[in-house]
Amino acid sequence: MFVINFDNVEQKRKNSKKRTAILHALSSTREHPTAEMLYAALKPEIPELSLGTVYRNLSVLVADGLVSRVAHVAGQERYDAHTEPHAHFVCNNCGRVIDVDFPEMIKPLFNQISDNTGCVAESYVLSFNGVCNVCKNKLNIIFLNCNCMGQ
Numbered sequence: 001m002f003v004i005n006f007d008n009v010e011q012k013r014k015n016s017k018k019r020t021a022i023l024h025a026l027s028s029t030r031e032h033p034t035a036e037m038l039y040a041a042l043k044p045e046i047p048e049l050s051l052g053t054v055y056r057n058l059s060v061l062v063a064d065g066l067v068s069r070v071a072h073v074a075g076q077e078r079y080d081a082h083t084e085p086h087a088h089f090v091c092n093n094c095g096r097v098i099d100v101d102f103p104e105m106i107k108p109l110f111n112q113i114s115d116n117t118g119c120v121a122e123s124y125v126l127s128f129n130g131v132c133n134v135c136k137n138k139l140n141i142i143f144l145n146c147n148c149m150g151q
Contacts, residue, residue, distance in 0.1 A: 019057040021046060026067060027081035032088070032097035034076040071097045071127055085124065091132035093139070098132065 025041055026033065033041070039054045058079055061067035070088050071078040073095040080088075080099075087100040106124065113121045131139065 016057065018046060018049060018053055019060060022054060022057050023061055023066060023081065026061075026079055030082075030099060032070055032078040032080050034078055036076070038079075073097065087126035087128065089128045089130065089132070091135055092129055093131050093135040096132050096134070100126075100128065 021042055022038055025038055031037070035051065035054045035058055038058075039049065039051045042054070043049055058067060062069060062079075065083060066081065068080045068083050069077050070080040071090050073090055078097050080097075082099065085103070085106065087102070087106075089098040089100050090096075091098075106126075109124075110121045113119060
């Protein structure tokens with residue numbers, strides 16, 4: 001879970017209980033949910049919530065820098081309240097999005113970009129794609145059971 005000062009969340013905008021609930025739900029998970037996932041999680045406690053409200057509030061939270069769009073998986077945006085610079089791994093099999101933190105490797109890249117181009121990099125978006133550990137283990141079991149790996 002990420003620590004967000006909710007007292008400062010609504011400084012620029014009118015206070016919204018729904019927006020605060022969406023931000024709280026998003027900051028309480030590392031799952032990188034879609035708008036639909038957030039809607040399903042919040043609907044039981046906020047019966048008047050609509051999917052359109054979730055999408056509109058996510059756009060506001062992104063614009064305010066409190067949330068990031070981190071991946072596009074199976075036609076749906078995934079969101080993250082952890083806005084500190086980090087990369088993501090997206091599983092091609094199940095669509096899971098996993099945080100990847102390796103700041104000690106990124107800082108030299110910023111310096112190298114500056115040295116090589118004279119440009120100043122201010123941010124980055126980095127995603128790796130492949131098969132997550134859970135799917136890899138499931139796939140290994142399938143391959144072992146079908147005995148197709150040894151042929």
